[in-house]
Amino acid sequence: MRAQHWLLLCLLATSILCIIAQEDVAGDANSIPDPAAAAEEPPTPAQPKKAKATTAVVLSVGAAEAEVIAASGKRLSRKAADYGQALLDGVSLEAGASIEVTFTPQADGAASKPQQAMLLLQPKAHKGLSAYAVAKARKDGAHVVSLSQALVEKQLGSLGGKLSVTLLLGDPAAPKGVRWELGTVKLPAAEAGLQPSPVYRTALVQPISNVLPNIAHIFRQPDKRPAAAVSLVFTALALAPLALLLLFLLATGGLGLQNFPTGAGSLWALLFHGGIASILVLYWLFWTRLNLAQTLPPALGLGAVTAAVGYKALGALADARLQQERAGVTPAKKGN
Amino acid sequence: MGGTTAASSVDVGSSTGTGTRVLALIGSGEIRSSHSQFFKGLADAGLDVDVRGHKEDGLAVRRFDRLLYDHVVLFAPHANVFGGDISRSELLDFVDNGGNLLIALAPGASDAVRSLASDCGVEPDARGGAQAVDHFSFQAAGGAADASLVAISSWVDSDAILGAARPAAPVLFRGVAASVPTSSELVTVVLSGDPTTYTADLKRPDAPSGPAGAAAALVSAVQARNNARVLVSGSLDLFSDELFDAAVEVADTGKSYPKSGNRAFALAAALWTFQRRGALRVGMPRHRNLATGEEGPPLYRVNEEVEFEIGIAEVEGDVTKPFQCVGTLV
Numbered sequence: 069m070r071a072q073h074w075l076l077l078c079l080l081a082t083s084i085l086c087i088i089a090q091e092d093v094a095g096d097a098n099s100i101p102d103p104a105a106a107a108e109e110p111p112t113p114a115q116p117k118k119a120k121a122t123t124a125v126v127l128s129v130g131a132a133e134a135e136v137i138a139a140s141g142k143r144l145s146r147k148a149a150d151y152g153q154a155l156l157d158g159v160s161l162e163a164g165a166s167i168e169v170t171f172t173p174q175a176d177g178a179a180s181k182p183q184q185a186m187l188l189l190q191p192k193a194h195k196g197l198s199a200y201a202v203a204k205a206r207k208d209g210a211h212v213v214s215l216s217q218a219l220v221e222k223q224l225g226s227l228g229g230k231l232s233v234t235l236l237l238g239d240p241a242a243p244k245g246v247r248w249e250l251g252t253v254k255l256p257a258a259e260a261g262l263q264p265s266p267v268y269r270t271a272l273v274q275p276i277s278n279v280l281p282n283i284a285h286i287f288r289q290p291d292k293r294p295a296a297a298v299s300l301v302f303t304a305l306a307l308a309p310l311a312l313l314l315l316f317l318l319a320t321g322g323l324g325l326q327n328f329p330t331g332a333g334s335l336w337a338l339l340f341h342g343g344i345a346s347i348l349v350l351y352w353l354f355w356t357r358l359n360l361a362q363t364l365p366p367a368l369g370l371g372a373v374t375a376a377v378g379y380k381a382l383g384a385l386a387d388a389r390l391q392q393e394r395a396g397v398t399p400a401k402k403g404n
Numbered sequence: 405m406g407g408t409t410a411a412s413s414v415d416v417g418s419s420t421g422t423g424t425r426v427l428a429l430i431g432s433g434e435i436r437s438s439h440s441q442f443f444k445g446l447a448d449a450g451l452d453v454d455v456r457g458h459k460e461d462g463l464a465v466r467r468f469d470r471l472l473y474d475h476v477v478l479f480a481p482h483a484n485v486f487g488g489d490i491s492r493s494e495l496l497d498f499v500d501n502g503g504n505l506l507i508a509l510a511p512g513a514s515d516a517v518r519s520l521a522s523d524c525g526v527e528p529d530a531r532g533g534a535q536a537v538d539h540f541s542f543q544a545a546g547g548a549a550d551a552s553l554v555a556i557s558s559w560v561d562s563d564a565i566l567g568a569a570r571p572a573a574p575v576l577f578r579g580v581a582a583s584v585p586t587s588s589e590l591v592t593v594v595l596s597g598d599p600t601t602y603t604a605d606l607k608r609p610d611a612p613s614g615p616a617g618a619a620a621a622l623v624s625a626v627q628a629r630n631n632a633r634v635l636v637s638g639s640l641d642l643f644s645d646e647l648f649d650a651a652v653e654v655a656d657t658g659k660s661y662p663k664s665g666n667r668a669f670a671l672a673a674a675l676w677t678f679q680r681r682g683a684l685r686v687g688m689p690r691h692r693n694l695a696t697g698e699e700g701p702p703l704y705r706v707n708e709e710v711e712f713e714i715g716i717a718e719v720e721g722d723v724t725k726p727f728q729c730v731g732t733l734v
Contacts (some may be wrong), residue, residue, distance in 0.1 A: 124549065183609060184539060188599055188617070198599045198617045223619075238539025240606045243549040244655060245539030247600070269584040270618035271560040271596035278589040279731075287707070 119378070125175040127182055127242040132171035132235070132250070139164030149250075156233055158249035163256055166216040173237050173246075179209030184238035184245065184361030187213050189220060192230045194264055196272030199223040199231075214295055217255055225265030228258035333384030340381045423474030424451045426678065427465060429458040429490065431480035435640075439479065440684075442643045445671045449680060450721065451475070461545045463488025465498045474503060475678045481510035481517050481640055492520050499524070504633045506677050508640040509580050511535040511552075521582070525591045526624040526636040533605040536581045536620055536638065537612075540600040542574055544655035552606060553578045555654050558618060559669065560594050564682030565625060566672045571665025574654060576647045579639025581620035594635075594673055595623035601654075623673065628630045635677040643670050680721050687715030 133148045136157050139162065149155040161167060173182050185203040199220045204215035218229055230252045238245035258264075266273060317323065329337045347370050353361040426446060430436060436443075436455050443453050454473070456463060458480040466475050476498060480486075499505055507521050511533055518528050536556040543641060555574035575595060583604045584591045596618045603614035614620070623642070626634040641647055648667045653660040675681050692699045694709040704710055718727040 090634070181609070183604055184537075184602055184612060186602070186612070186616070188600065196618065198514075200602075202611055202613075236540070236600055238537075238551065238600075240537075240551060245551075245600070247540060247656070266586055266619075268615060268619035269586050269588065269591065269593045269596075269621065271558050271593045271621075272618060274560070274592060275586060337423045 093209045097103055124243045125180075125239070125241050126246075127180075127239060128174050128177075129171050129235070129237060129246060129248065130174065130250075131331045134159070134250075135168045135170070137166050137168060138162075140233055151248055154249070154251040156253055158230070158252050158254055160254045161215065161217055161256075163217050165209075166214050166254065168212055168214050169203075169235075169250070171203075171235065173211060175239065175242065180239075181209075181211075182204050182237050182239035182242070184236055185191050185211050185213075186236050187215065187250070188234040189215070189231045190234070191224070191227055191264070192232060192252070194227070194273075196270060197224050197227075197264060197266055212336050215253065220255065223267055226258045226262040227264045228255050230254050329381070329385055330386060331388070333381060333388055336381035336384050340374060343370060343377055345376065346370050346377055358384050419554045423471075425473045426451050426453045426475045426477060427463075427473040428453055428455045428477040429463070429480050429483075429486065430455060431458055431483055431640075433457065435479050436535055438644050438646065441645045441648050441667065442670060442674070445667070446678075449671070451678060451680075453477075457487070458483045459485070459487040460492070461487055463490045465490065465494065465503065466501070471498070471501060471503060474502070475506070476503060477508075477674075478517065478642055479505045479508050479643070480519075480530060481513040484516050486516075492516055492523070495520060499628060499632045499634060500630065502630055502632050504677050504679060506635045506637070506674060508637045508643060510638075510640045511578075511580055513580060514667055521636045522637060524634040525588060525626045526582045526584060526621065528580050528636075528638065529603050531605065531614065533607060534581075534603050534614055535579060535606070536577060536597055536601055536622060537604050537606060538598060538601040540656040541574070541598045541654050543650070543652060545620070545651045545653040545660065554597070554601060555652050555664075556595055556598055556601070556622065558596050558598055560592060562592070562594075565592070565594055565676045567675075567681060569668070571668045573652050573661035573663060573665040575642065575665045575669045576650060576652060577622050577639045578641045578647075579622070579637070581615050581622055581638055582624055582636065583615040583619060584621045584624055589632040590626050590628060592625045592627075593623075594625050596621050597670070625676065631679075631683075633677045635673055635681065637673075642666055675721075679719075681718045681719075684727055685717045685719055685724070687717070688696055689714040 087356075129151055131148055131150045132155055133146065135146045136144045136159060138144050144165075147155060155169070156167065169187065172179050173185055174180060175182070185205075187201040187203070189199040189201065191197055200223070201213050201215055201219055203211035205211050215233070220231070225282050233250040235248040235250055236245060237247075265275075328334065343367060347367065350363060350367055350370060354360070410497040427445065430439075436547055443455060446453050451669065458478075464488065465471065465476060478495075495505060505524070507517065507524070509517060509521060509528055513528065518530070521528050536553050536554055537551050538556075539551045539553050541557075542551045543553040543555050554577050556577055557574045559575065560571075561572065577595070581597060581601075584593055597616070597620035599617045601620055602612040602616040603620055604610065622639070623635065623637045626636070628634070637643070643666075648670075650664050650666075651660065651662055652664045672681075690700065690713045692711050693701055694705065694711050716727040716729060716732070717724045
């Protein structure tokens with residue numbers, strides 16, 4: 069057993085020493101530069117494993133040309149400028165017209181096709197908004213990009229005023245991009261009251277789109293009614309029959325109380341008239357104050373009482389009449 | 405109808421889903437150490453972070469209808485399958501139940517994570533290796549020339565999302581961009597590209613056709629109608645220690661900063677996502693009839709003047725303070 073353990077330990081130690089030795093050899097090769105190579109050319113840095121072996125190019129652009137094309141297609145004017153100078157100074161861009169900017173991007177002097185060749189349009193009046201126009205490469209290496217109001221409107225909505233135009237060139241192979249401020253372009257003024265409405269949200273321009281409008285409630289105006297005088301006239305007309313009745317009664321002698329029953333019947337008659345009067349009072353109370361649920365029970369009670377009392381009163385009247393007849397009102401009968 | 409008045413004392417009535425349990429799903433074990441400062445920052449803010457591999461067995465965010473975690477961090481942009489009970493529909497259910505989600509994408513993100521982000525309202529650039537590229541404002545510190553590591557200064561001007569202070573230096577970003585249409589009501593773009601940024605696959609010579617400039621939403625925040633918050637970041641490296649500590653030199657302008665704004669930005673956005681900032685709480689409303697002076701009558705008639713009072717407080721971490729409201733609709 070012991071011998072086997074020793075054997076394994078030796079093998080382990082040998083393999084570890086081999087690994088360490090290999091690392092040492094590799095380390096020496098990387099750290100000591102080759103003196104022969106250093107004498108001939110500047111020492112190139114040891115290439116890291118992850119970077120591709122690309123050499124950095126330098127992007128540049130020589131000159132650019134801008135051409136204004138009217139809505140009909142007619143080429144109106146043309147201007148050229150070198151890198152760094154202003155190409156478009158306040159050129160007016162009408163609706164339907166377009167401006168074509170042509171340029172040739174170069175990498176290390178030769179025409180190239182960089183990944184980023186676009187125009188950046190930034191409105192001066194609205195900070196934080198920007199529109200982009202990507203250039204297309206032609207066969208001969210020149211790039212053409214077309215600016216129009218429709219392009220800006222598709223990205224930013226209705227917008228007017230000055231836009232500053234910048235040419236951006238960039239490529240993964242180039243360490244730095246090329247930026248050229250071309251100048252400004254003037255768009256026709258937007259319709260009054262219309263705000264730019266960009267298609268995408270940005271961190272700097274984010275309209276709040278979910279606030280509901282504040283509504284001040286207005287109550288419904290009451291309907292128009294006729295003049296008060298008209299209503300009063302018709303009230304008078306409605307009450308006219310009652311007034312005429314009162315006048316008639318006053319004229320012909322009052323209520324005619326001469327035949328009011330006397331004696332025992334008078335009590336019943338009084339109670340009966342009292343009951344009718346109380347029902348009329350209940351009518352008035354119902355009209356002014358009470359509701360039906362409060363009115364019906366007393367009405368039923370008063371009605372029953374009045375009916376009973378009325379029955380009694382009629383009975384008393386009949387008895388009185390019979391008594392009168394028996395007491396010798398036969399001449400009235402003889403008259404028949 | 406009367407006006408609203410903010411009460412000086414606040415009754416804390418209902419509580420929003422502000423727990424402290426965070427489940428962090430990482431794509432590979434080294435993220436635990438390469439993003440340690442971010443996790444430590446969350447722990448310092450009072451959250452319990454549970455870092456697990458995305459394929460571990462027994463992972464679950466809820467058991468029946470009880471949520472086991474309040475927030476989920478998804479740092480596995482290349483994951484197609486998750487372990488345990490986690491799946492795309494499970495995470496969407498988690499958000500539907502009020503949980504908050506922080507998703508980090510990367511170039512070459514898997515379809516599963518990409519469609520999860522899309523379901524939350526943020527459409528990542530669908531082309532294979534496309535990422536945000538800027539040949540002007542990229543990180544040039546130490547002689548670097550990688551245009552895919554962009555240095556962005558276009559962040560949203562919002563105290564709720566970024567806190568009272570803004571990052572002091574540009575934010576370094578390496579990842580995919582998304583596009584968020586303006587008609588979207590629930591999504592806010594927190595970090596968008598600089599005017600010179602565009603999206604392209606650096607390995608292919610195609611002309612750029614994805615979102616460009618500020619329309620490239622690099623980090624977007626979604627607040628759902630149930631108050632659940634989802635942060636979709638196009639870059640996992642934005643949260644890494646390497647970029648937290650990196651010095652920034654913007655290639656175009658040459659300005660240099662000793663430290664990037666990543667730490668401030670990432671932690672501020674994460675704390676917003678986990679309801680530690682910018683959450684409102686309301687107290688019990690009170691109302692009274694101005695004519696009769698009666699408090700809380702059971703009914704009002706048309707044309708009666710009512711005074712309605714409700715307390716609204718803003719919660720930041722453990723601090724509750726009165727909410728300075730810009731406009732309140734009753």
